[in-house]
Amino acid sequence: DVKVTQSSRYLVKRTGEKVFLECVQDMDHENMFWYRQDPGLGLRLIYFSYDVKMKEKGDIPEGYSVSREKKERFSLILESASTNQTSMYLCASSPAGTGRNEQYFGPGTRLTVT
């Protein structure tokens, strides 16, 4: 079974802190994604990566950066956390393809910034 794991289910950070959210997948997938989910706004793509050290901006990249040094790991970084980044963060992975392949999601990290 494909497994996507995220480092924490719940996280509380203070405004201005640097925050790292880690995601690991065990199926050798080329693509990895970071989404955030907010009530009334649904899931929105922050960044995605289609290979090691490669990244593409999603729909809402502002205030975030990412790192992919190894194929199985994709990190989301909040350089200086703000209260409007309080959200549910979801990581996903998929094999490379042309849009036919399904994405596998992790359980999510609920981040609260105070």
Add this chain to the structure above:
Amino acid sequence: DAKTTQPNSMESNEEEPVHLPCNHSTISGTDYIHWYRQLPSQGPEYVIHGLTSNVNNRMASLAIAEDRKSSTLILHRATLRDAAVYYCILRDVSGWGGSEKLVFGKGTKLTVNP
């Protein structure tokens, strides 16, 4: 991305079939129809996808209209565990990179009554 329209909510009784509709009148010839669902407090999970022909798998069936402007996800026998938000998503397979993204709408919240 071509848009989809789904009802905000639907209700069903346990052990009865459920038909979840999706309209996608601006679908293009290279758009695949994907369905995901999100159970409470979990990340989304893939359900099924198709292009033109009806599709069946262990979770559900997908019925696609002949003109492809609408589709229906069919749960043959709803269980309490099927209570979730169901998302209908179009994925364009003609390009690269961007076609790997999922664009989530608001979905249909399915309630299953015992």
